[in-house]
Amino acid sequence: MKRLCTICARSGSKGVMNKNLRQLAGKPLLAYSILQAKISKLFQTIAVSSDSAEILNIANAWGADYLIQRPPHLATDHAPKIPVIQHVLHTVETSFQQHFDVIVDLDVTSPLRYASDIKDVVSLLETKQVSNVITGTPARRSPYFNLVEVNHEGIVQLSKPLPKPVFCRQDAPKSYDLNASIYAWQREALLKHPTIFNQDTRLYIMPEERSIDIDSELDFQFVEFLMDKRREKRNEDLL
Structure with a gap:
C-alpha cells in the first residue's frame, strides 16, 4: 500500500497575513503538518505544493520529500483545492513513475490534529474500503x-x-462542523469523483480542542494558547 501525503500552502491570506509562514509556538505553521505526517510513518512521500518559493524553502527545511511549484491558475483566491491535490498526485506519480493507492491531504491551517488522528483516518479508509474520509x-x-x-x-x-x-x-x-483538518481518498475516487461527498464518505470525529481552523487573528491566538499548553506535556505526538 503506497500512500501520498499532500500539503497545499498558498501564499498570501485575507484573514491572517502570511499565516502559512507565521511562527506558531516556535515553529512555522507549515511545519506542524509536515512533522505530523512524518511522525505517523504512513507515507512513502510527503509533497508540498505552493506558489511561494519561501514556503517551499521552509517545507524543504522541515523535511518535506517533494516540492511542487503550483501553477498560477491553481493559486488564485477562487481556485478550489481538489484540483490542486490532483495536480500534486499527477506530478509526483509522473516523477516517481509509480501509482499511489491512498492520498491524504493535511490542511496547513488546522495544526492541532495529532499524528494518531491521521493514522485513524487512514485506518478507517482502508479497513472500510470507502471512497474517502473527511474529519469534523x-x-x-x-x-x-x-x-x-x-x-x-x-x-x-x-x-x-x-x-x-x-x-x-x-x-x-x-x-x-467540518474542521478542514484531514482528507483521505482512495486514488481512483479522487481522480474520478473529485468531491469530498461521495455515496460512501465516512466522517472521522475529532474533539473541538483539535479542530480549530485558523481563519482569523483570534483563531491564531486560540491555537497558539493550546499549542503552548501541549508543549508543557512534552509528548512527541503533540509536537
Whole structure:
C-alpha cells in the first residue's frame, strides 16, 4: 500500500497575513503538518505544493520529500483545492513513475490534529474500503434547533426545520462542523469523483480542542494558547 501525503500552502491570506509562514509556538505553521505526517510513518512521500518559493524553502527545511511549484491558475483566491491535490498526485506519480493507492491531504491551517488522528483516518479508509474520509467535530449550533437563516422578506427561520419541532438540542439529529483538518481518498475516487461527498464518505470525529481552523487573528491566538499548553506535556505526538 503506497500512500501520498499532500500539503497545499498558498501564499498570501485575507484573514491572517502570511499565516502559512507565521511562527506558531516556535515553529512555522507549515511545519506542524509536515512533522505530523512524518511522525505517523504512513507515507512513502510527503509533497508540498505552493506558489511561494519561501514556503517551499521552509517545507524543504522541515523535511518535506517533494516540492511542487503550483501553477498560477491553481493559486488564485477562487481556485478550489481538489484540483490542486490532483495536480500534486499527477506530478509526483509522473516523477516517481509509480501509482499511489491512498492520498491524504493535511490542511496547513488546522495544526492541532495529532499524528494518531491521521493514522485513524487512514485506518478507517482502508479497513472500510470507502471512497474517502473527511474529519469534523460536533457542531456548536444545530440547523434543527438554533441555527437560523433570514429569508428575502427579513423573516428569521430555522435552517432545517423538522416536521416535529425539538425543544432541546440533545433531541435534535447530530450535526458536525467540518474542521478542514484531514482528507483521505482512495486514488481512483479522487481522480474520478473529485468531491469530498461521495455515496460512501465516512466522517472521522475529532474533539473541538483539535479542530480549530485558523481563519482569523483570534483563531491564531486560540491555537497558539493550546499549542503552548501541549508543549508543557512534552509528548512527541503533540509536537
